[in-house]
Amino acid sequence: MLIERLSGVITLFPGDVILTGTPSGAGQARRPPRFIRPGDAVVSTIEGIGSMRNEFFLRP
Numbered sequence: 467m468l469i470e471r472l473s474g475v476i477t478l479f480p481g482d483v484i485l486t487g488t489p490s491g492a493g494q495a496r497r498p499p500r501f502i503r504p505g506d507a508v509v510s511t512i513e514g515i516g517s518m519r520n521e522f523f524l525r526p
Contacts, residue, residue, distance in 0.1 A: 485510060507520065
């Protein structure tokens, strides 16, 4: 269902990665809460395939 809805508003290509959820170590469950901020990076890894790093920043 998620892929169906996404493909209705953007074009998906082979190799596209769709990430959902909250990365470990972040979010409201932490005390105190810790949310992703500009300058943070999230690394997603799929064993046997590789890693992808996403850095977060504010648009000018």
